Amino acid sequence: MDNSWQSAVAALNVLSARVEEAGILQGAIASGFLARCRKTTTPANLASETGLDRGIVDEACAALLSIGVLTSGEDEHVQVSDLYAPLLENGIHQRVMDRLAAARVRAKIFSDLFDAGPSSYWEIDSTSRLALAVNATGDPRTEFGKKSLVASVRADPEWDEVFTRGGRFLDLGCGVAGAIVSFLDHYPHLVAVGIDVAGDVLEVARAQAQALGVDDRATFVLSDAASFRDRDPFDVIFWPQTFYPEASRADAMASIFANLRPGGLLVTVCIPPRPRHSDADGPADLGAGHDFGPLLRRLWGIRERSPEALRAEIEGAGFVDFTVMAAAPPVSPLVKARRPMEAPQRNLGSVPNNG
Numbered sequence: 001m002d003n004s005w006q007s008a009v010a011a012l013n014v015l016s017a018r019v020e021e022a023g024i025l026q027g028a029i030a031s032g033f034l035a036r037c038r039k040t041t042t043p044a045n046l047a048s049e050t051g052l053d054r055g056i057v058d059e060a061c062a063a064l065l066s067i068g069v070l071t072s073g074e075d076e077h078v079q080v081s082d083l084y085a086p087l088l089e090n091g092i093h094q095r096v097m098d099r100l101a102a103a104r105v106r107a108k109i110f111s112d113l114f115d116a117g118p119s120s121y122w123e124i125d126s127t128s129r130l131a132l133a134v135n136a137t138g139d140p141r142t143e144f145g146k147k148s149l150v151a152s153v154r155a156d157p158e159w160d161e162v163f164t165r166g167g168r169f170l171d172l173g174c175g176v177a178g179a180i181v182s183f184l185d186h187y188p189h190l191v192a193v194g195i196d197v198a199g200d201v202l203e204v205a206r207a208q209a210q211a212l213g214v215d216d217r218a219t220f221v222l223s224d225a226a227s228f229r230d231r232d233p234f235d236v237i238f239w240p241q242t243f244y245p246e247a248s249r250a251d252a253m254a255s256i257f258a259n260l261r262p263g264g265l266l267v268t269v270c271i272p273p274r275p276r277h278s279d280a281d282g283p284a285d286l287g288a289g290h291d292f293g294p295l296l297r298r299l300w301g302i303r304e305r306s307p308e309a310l311r312a313e314i315e316g317a318g319f320v321d322f323t324v325m326a327a328a329p330p331v332s333p334l335v336k337a338r339r340p341m342e343a344p345q346r347n348l349g350s351v352p353n354n355g
Helices: 005-030 043-050 054-064 092-115 126-136 143-154 156-165 179-188 201-209 246-259 292-297 309-316
Strands: 070-072 078-080 166-170 191-196 220-221 233-239 260-269 319-326 332-338
Touching: 005 054, 005 092, 005 292, 043 166, 054 070, 054 078, 092 126, 092 143, 143 156, 143 179, 156 233, 156 260, 179 191, 179 201, 179 220, 191 201, 191 332, 201 220, 233 246, 246 260, 246 309, 260 309, 292 332, 309 319, 309 332
Parallel strands: 166 191, 166 233, 191 220, 233 260
Antiparallel strands: 070 078, 260 332, 319 332
Protein backbone atom coordinates (compact mmCIF):
# COMPACT_ATOMS: atom_id res chain seq x y z
CA MET A 1 0.00 0.00 0.00
CA ASP A 2 1.25 3.47 -0.88
CA ASN A 3 2.28 5.25 2.32
CA SER A 4 2.17 8.77 0.86
CA TRP A 5 -1.02 9.36 2.84
CA GLN A 6 1.10 9.52 5.99
CA SER A 7 2.59 12.86 4.99
CA ALA A 8 -0.86 14.28 4.29
CA VAL A 9 -2.16 13.09 7.65
CA ALA A 10 0.88 14.55 9.40
CA ALA A 11 0.22 17.93 7.79
CA LEU A 12 -3.45 17.71 8.79
CA ASN A 13 -2.42 16.91 12.35
CA VAL A 14 -0.44 20.14 12.45
CA LEU A 15 -3.47 22.14 11.32
CA SER A 16 -5.85 20.49 13.76
CA ALA A 17 -3.35 20.96 16.60
CA ARG A 18 -3.32 24.70 15.91
CA VAL A 19 -7.09 24.82 16.34
CA GLU A 20 -6.78 22.96 19.63
CA GLU A 21 -3.91 25.19 20.77
CA ALA A 22 -6.03 28.28 20.14
CA GLY A 23 -8.86 26.68 22.09
CA ILE A 24 -6.81 25.90 25.20
CA LEU A 25 -5.22 29.37 25.13
CA GLN A 26 -8.66 30.96 24.91
CA GLY A 27 -9.92 28.89 27.82
CA ALA A 28 -6.85 29.58 29.95
CA ILE A 29 -7.30 33.32 29.47
CA ALA A 30 -11.09 33.47 29.83
CA SER A 31 -11.16 31.35 33.00
CA GLY A 32 -8.39 33.26 34.74
CA PHE A 33 -6.20 30.14 34.78
CA LEU A 34 -3.37 31.88 32.96
CA ALA A 35 -3.58 34.92 35.25
CA ARG A 36 -2.94 32.57 38.20
CA CYS A 37 0.38 31.75 36.53
CA ARG A 38 1.69 35.33 36.57
CA LYS A 39 3.81 34.30 39.53
CA THR A 40 5.50 30.95 39.86
CA THR A 41 3.04 28.29 40.96
CA THR A 42 2.52 24.53 40.81
CA PRO A 43 -0.13 22.27 39.28
CA ALA A 44 -1.13 21.28 42.81
CA ASN A 45 -1.79 24.91 43.74
CA LEU A 46 -3.65 25.50 40.48
CA ALA A 47 -5.86 22.47 41.09
CA SER A 48 -6.62 23.67 44.61
CA GLU A 49 -7.41 27.25 43.49
CA THR A 50 -9.54 26.31 40.48
CA GLY A 51 -11.25 23.20 41.80
CA LEU A 52 -10.19 21.29 38.71
CA ASP A 53 -9.10 17.66 38.88
CA ARG A 54 -5.33 17.43 39.45
CA GLY A 55 -4.90 15.13 36.46
CA ILE A 56 -6.66 17.63 34.19
CA VAL A 57 -4.48 20.45 35.49
CA ASP A 58 -1.34 18.38 34.89
CA GLU A 59 -2.36 17.73 31.27
CA ALA A 60 -3.43 21.35 30.70
CA CYS A 61 -0.10 22.61 32.01
CA ALA A 62 1.72 20.11 29.80
CA ALA A 63 -0.20 21.38 26.79
CA LEU A 64 0.47 25.03 27.63
CA LEU A 65 4.14 24.23 28.17
CA SER A 66 4.35 22.50 24.80
CA ILE A 67 3.15 25.59 22.93
CA GLY A 68 5.30 28.03 24.91
CA VAL A 69 2.53 29.68 26.94
CA LEU A 70 4.06 28.44 30.20
CA THR A 71 7.65 27.82 31.24
CA SER A 72 8.75 25.25 33.79
CA GLY A 73 11.14 25.38 36.73
CA GLU A 74 12.25 23.17 39.55
CA ASP A 75 9.82 21.01 41.51
CA GLU A 76 7.07 21.20 38.86
CA HIS A 77 6.82 24.98 39.15
CA VAL A 78 5.29 26.77 36.17
CA GLN A 79 4.88 30.40 35.15
CA VAL A 80 3.53 32.26 32.17
CA SER A 81 6.29 32.76 29.59
CA ASP A 82 7.81 36.13 28.72
CA LEU A 83 6.26 35.83 25.26
CA TYR A 84 2.70 35.47 26.54
CA ALA A 85 2.93 37.55 29.73
CA PRO A 86 1.93 40.80 27.93
CA LEU A 87 -1.46 39.23 27.13
CA LEU A 88 -2.35 39.66 30.80
CA GLU A 89 -1.66 43.42 30.89
CA ASN A 90 -3.68 46.52 29.89
CA GLY A 91 -6.61 44.55 28.55
CA ILE A 92 -4.63 42.92 25.74
CA HIS A 93 -6.23 39.62 26.73
CA GLN A 94 -9.58 40.97 25.51
CA ARG A 95 -8.10 41.59 22.09
CA VAL A 96 -6.94 37.97 22.02
CA MET A 97 -10.40 36.75 23.02
CA ASP A 98 -12.05 38.87 20.33
CA ARG A 99 -9.60 37.62 17.71
CA LEU A 100 -10.15 33.97 18.59
CA ALA A 101 -13.94 34.38 18.63
CA ALA A 102 -13.81 35.95 15.17
CA ALA A 103 -11.49 33.18 13.96
CA ARG A 104 -14.16 30.59 14.73
CA VAL A 105 -16.71 32.55 12.71
CA ARG A 106 -14.31 32.98 9.80
CA ALA A 107 -13.46 29.27 9.86
CA LYS A 108 -17.17 28.44 9.51
CA ILE A 109 -17.53 30.90 6.62
CA PHE A 110 -14.57 29.34 4.82
CA SER A 111 -15.82 25.81 5.37
CA ASP A 112 -19.18 26.78 3.83
CA LEU A 113 -17.82 28.56 0.77
CA PHE A 114 -17.45 25.36 -1.27
CA ASP A 115 -21.15 24.60 -0.76
CA ALA A 116 -22.27 28.09 -1.77
CA GLY A 117 -22.62 29.11 1.87
CA PRO A 118 -23.14 32.69 3.10
CA SER A 119 -21.51 35.08 0.64
CA SER A 120 -22.42 38.24 2.50
CA TYR A 121 -21.81 39.77 5.90
CA TRP A 122 -25.60 40.06 6.15
CA GLU A 123 -26.27 36.38 5.51
CA ILE A 124 -24.54 35.18 8.68
CA ASP A 125 -26.35 35.09 12.01
CA SER A 126 -26.35 38.05 14.39
CA THR A 127 -24.01 36.46 16.94
CA SER A 128 -21.42 35.72 14.27
CA ARG A 129 -21.77 39.18 12.75
CA LEU A 130 -21.22 40.79 16.16
CA ALA A 131 -18.09 38.67 16.72
CA LEU A 132 -16.64 39.97 13.44
CA ALA A 133 -17.66 43.55 14.21
CA VAL A 134 -16.04 43.44 17.65
CA ASN A 135 -12.83 42.03 16.19
CA ALA A 136 -12.71 44.78 13.56
CA THR A 137 -11.93 47.45 16.17
CA GLY A 138 -10.31 47.94 19.54
CA ASP A 139 -12.16 47.47 22.81
CA PRO A 140 -12.73 50.92 24.38
CA ARG A 141 -13.23 49.27 27.78
CA THR A 142 -9.51 48.44 27.92
CA GLU A 143 -6.47 50.70 28.03
CA PHE A 144 -4.87 48.76 25.19
CA GLY A 145 -7.95 49.15 23.00
CA LYS A 146 -8.38 52.87 23.60
CA LYS A 147 -4.72 53.78 23.32
CA SER A 148 -4.17 51.78 20.12
CA LEU A 149 -7.08 53.54 18.40
CA VAL A 150 -6.24 57.02 19.65
CA ALA A 151 -2.60 56.54 18.62
CA SER A 152 -3.64 56.58 14.96
CA VAL A 153 -5.08 60.08 15.45
CA ARG A 154 -2.23 61.41 17.55
CA ALA A 155 0.26 60.21 14.92
CA ASP A 156 -1.19 62.76 12.48
CA PRO A 157 -0.85 66.38 13.76
CA GLU A 158 -3.62 67.71 11.53
CA TRP A 159 -6.14 65.06 12.57
CA ASP A 160 -5.14 65.44 16.22
CA GLU A 161 -5.59 69.22 16.09
CA VAL A 162 -9.10 68.94 14.61
CA PHE A 163 -10.21 66.54 17.34
CA THR A 164 -8.54 68.56 20.10
CA ARG A 165 -10.38 71.77 19.24
CA GLY A 166 -13.68 69.93 19.02
CA GLY A 167 -14.42 68.97 15.43
CA ARG A 168 -17.25 66.84 14.05
CA PHE A 169 -16.42 63.24 13.15
CA LEU A 170 -18.42 60.79 11.04
CA ASP A 171 -17.70 57.06 10.90
CA LEU A 172 -19.29 55.73 7.72
CA GLY A 173 -19.68 52.18 9.01
CA CYS A 174 -19.01 52.40 12.73
CA GLY A 175 -19.82 48.82 13.73
CA VAL A 176 -19.71 48.53 17.53
CA ALA A 177 -18.08 51.99 17.65
CA GLY A 178 -14.80 51.09 19.29
CA ALA A 179 -13.12 53.97 17.45
CA ILE A 180 -15.84 56.55 18.11
CA VAL A 181 -16.07 55.77 21.82
CA SER A 182 -12.28 55.77 22.24
CA PHE A 183 -11.95 59.09 20.40
CA LEU A 184 -14.71 60.74 22.44
CA ASP A 185 -13.18 59.47 25.67
CA HIS A 186 -9.80 61.01 24.77
CA TYR A 187 -11.00 64.23 23.13
CA PRO A 188 -13.57 65.92 25.41
CA HIS A 189 -14.72 68.51 22.85
CA LEU A 190 -15.23 66.11 19.95
CA VAL A 191 -18.71 65.30 18.62
CA ALA A 192 -19.26 62.14 16.58
CA VAL A 193 -21.86 60.42 14.43
CA GLY A 194 -21.70 56.75 13.51
CA ILE A 195 -23.83 55.06 10.90
CA ASP A 196 -24.30 51.38 10.18
CA VAL A 197 -26.89 49.22 8.46
CA ALA A 198 -26.95 46.62 11.25
CA GLY A 199 -29.30 47.44 14.09
CA ASP A 200 -27.89 44.75 16.39
CA VAL A 201 -24.40 46.16 15.98
CA LEU A 202 -25.60 49.71 16.72
CA GLU A 203 -27.20 48.51 19.96
CA VAL A 204 -23.75 47.45 21.15
CA ALA A 205 -22.31 50.80 19.97
CA ARG A 206 -24.85 52.77 22.01
CA ALA A 207 -24.22 50.61 25.08
CA GLN A 208 -20.46 51.17 24.83
CA ALA A 209 -20.88 54.93 24.51
CA GLN A 210 -23.14 54.98 27.54
CA ALA A 211 -20.78 52.79 29.58
CA LEU A 212 -17.92 55.23 29.05
CA GLY A 213 -20.13 58.28 29.63
CA VAL A 214 -19.74 59.78 26.15
CA ASP A 215 -23.24 59.08 24.83
CA ASP A 216 -24.13 62.79 25.09
CA ARG A 217 -21.66 63.50 22.27
CA ALA A 218 -22.36 60.41 20.17
CA THR A 219 -25.20 59.86 17.72
CA PHE A 220 -25.77 56.51 16.03
CA VAL A 221 -27.92 56.27 12.94
CA LEU A 222 -29.32 53.21 11.16
CA SER A 223 -28.54 54.13 7.56
CA ASP A 224 -26.50 53.12 4.55
CA ALA A 225 -23.68 55.34 3.40
CA ALA A 226 -25.25 56.33 0.10
CA SER A 227 -28.40 57.87 1.56
CA PHE A 228 -26.92 59.52 4.64
CA ARG A 229 -26.82 63.30 4.69
CA ASP A 230 -26.44 65.51 7.76
CA ARG A 231 -27.48 69.14 8.06
CA ASP A 232 -24.07 70.14 9.44
CA PRO A 233 -20.83 69.25 7.65
CA PHE A 234 -18.12 67.11 9.20
CA ASP A 235 -14.45 67.92 9.71
CA VAL A 236 -13.26 64.30 9.40
CA ILE A 237 -14.97 61.26 7.89
CA PHE A 238 -13.64 57.77 8.30
CA TRP A 239 -14.52 55.36 5.49
CA PRO A 240 -13.85 51.66 6.27
CA GLN A 241 -13.41 50.93 2.57
CA THR A 242 -12.32 47.32 3.07
CA PHE A 243 -15.92 46.54 4.05
CA TYR A 244 -17.49 48.19 0.98
CA PRO A 245 -18.42 45.98 -2.02
CA GLU A 246 -17.72 47.34 -5.49
CA ALA A 247 -21.33 48.32 -6.24
CA SER A 248 -21.55 50.56 -3.16
CA ARG A 249 -18.31 52.48 -3.43
CA ALA A 250 -19.17 55.27 -5.87
CA ASP A 251 -22.25 56.34 -3.89
CA ALA A 252 -20.29 56.08 -0.63
CA MET A 253 -17.63 58.42 -2.02
CA ALA A 254 -20.35 60.82 -3.13
CA SER A 255 -21.83 60.80 0.37
CA ILE A 256 -18.43 61.51 1.90
CA PHE A 257 -17.89 64.42 -0.47
CA ALA A 258 -21.34 65.86 0.28
CA ASN A 259 -20.99 65.51 4.07
CA LEU A 260 -17.45 66.89 4.40
CA ARG A 261 -16.85 70.59 4.83
CA PRO A 262 -14.60 72.12 2.16
CA GLY A 263 -11.07 71.34 3.28
CA GLY A 264 -12.29 68.49 5.48
CA LEU A 265 -10.46 65.16 5.73
CA LEU A 266 -11.36 61.74 4.39
CA VAL A 267 -9.49 58.99 6.23
CA THR A 268 -9.56 55.35 5.19
CA VAL A 269 -7.74 52.05 5.56
CA CYS A 270 -5.18 50.98 2.98
CA ILE A 271 -4.08 47.34 3.19
CA PRO A 272 -1.59 46.57 0.41
CA PRO A 273 -2.24 43.18 -1.23
CA ARG A 274 0.00 40.49 0.25
CA PRO A 275 2.29 38.78 -2.31
CA ARG A 276 1.20 35.25 -3.06
CA HIS A 277 3.60 32.46 -2.15
CA SER A 278 4.93 30.30 -4.93
CA ASP A 279 7.22 27.28 -5.10
CA ALA A 280 9.95 29.58 -6.42
CA ASP A 281 9.94 31.37 -3.04
CA GLY A 282 11.05 28.20 -1.28
CA PRO A 283 9.23 26.50 1.62
CA ALA A 284 6.36 28.48 3.09
CA ASP A 285 6.78 29.89 6.59
CA LEU A 286 4.16 27.85 8.41
CA GLY A 287 4.59 29.95 11.53
CA ALA A 288 3.51 33.09 9.69
CA GLY A 289 0.24 31.54 8.57
CA HIS A 290 -1.82 32.56 5.58
CA ASP A 291 -3.65 35.86 5.30
CA PHE A 292 -7.27 34.85 4.75
CA GLY A 293 -8.51 38.44 4.68
CA PRO A 294 -8.48 38.71 0.87
CA LEU A 295 -10.56 35.51 0.57
CA LEU A 296 -13.11 36.78 3.09
CA ARG A 297 -13.40 40.14 1.34
CA ARG A 298 -13.71 38.42 -2.05
CA LEU A 299 -16.61 36.37 -0.68
CA TRP A 300 -18.26 39.67 0.24
CA GLY A 301 -17.65 41.22 -3.18
CA ILE A 302 -14.76 43.43 -2.10
CA ARG A 303 -11.70 43.69 -4.34
CA GLU A 304 -8.20 44.20 -2.97
CA ARG A 305 -6.64 47.55 -3.89
CA SER A 306 -3.05 48.66 -4.00
CA PRO A 307 -2.29 52.11 -2.56
CA GLU A 308 -2.01 53.39 -6.14
CA ALA A 309 -5.43 52.02 -7.09
CA LEU A 310 -7.01 53.43 -3.94
CA ARG A 311 -5.48 56.81 -4.67
CA ALA A 312 -6.89 56.78 -8.20
CA GLU A 313 -10.34 55.91 -6.86
CA ILE A 314 -10.29 58.68 -4.24
CA GLU A 315 -8.89 61.34 -6.57
CA GLY A 316 -11.39 60.27 -9.23
CA ALA A 317 -14.15 61.12 -6.76
CA GLY A 318 -12.89 64.70 -6.50
CA PHE A 319 -10.59 64.57 -3.47
CA VAL A 320 -7.08 66.03 -3.38
CA ASP A 321 -3.89 65.83 -1.30
CA PHE A 322 -3.83 62.03 -1.01
CA THR A 323 -1.31 61.21 1.74
CA VAL A 324 -0.10 58.00 3.37
CA MET A 325 -0.30 58.58 7.12
CA ALA A 326 2.29 57.68 9.74
CA ALA A 327 2.02 54.07 10.86
CA ALA A 328 0.48 53.46 14.29
CA PRO A 329 0.36 49.69 14.90
CA PRO A 330 -1.70 47.68 15.63
CA VAL A 331 -4.16 49.82 13.62
CA SER A 332 -4.14 49.02 9.90
CA PRO A 333 -2.26 51.46 7.61
CA LEU A 334 -4.26 54.62 6.93
CA VAL A 335 -4.36 57.23 4.20
CA LYS A 336 -6.06 60.61 4.07
CA ALA A 337 -7.29 63.00 1.40
CA ARG A 338 -9.09 66.32 1.41
CA ARG A 339 -12.22 67.80 -0.08
CA PRO A 340 -11.04 70.82 -2.08
CA MET A 341 -11.73 74.24 -0.64
CA GLU A 342 -13.30 75.22 -3.94
CA ALA A 343 -15.31 72.18 -4.92
CA PRO A 344 -15.66 71.59 -8.68
CA GLN A 345 -19.01 70.68 -10.15
CA ARG A 346 -19.31 66.92 -9.99
CA ASN A 347 -21.71 63.99 -9.79
CA LEU A 348 -22.83 63.57 -6.17
CA GLY A 349 -24.11 60.06 -6.67
CA SER A 350 -27.46 58.46 -7.31
CA VAL A 351 -29.10 59.69 -4.10
CA PRO A 352 -30.00 63.40 -3.82
CA ASN A 353 -29.05 65.43 -0.75
CA ASN A 354 -31.99 65.07 1.64
CA GLY A 355 -30.71 67.62 4.11
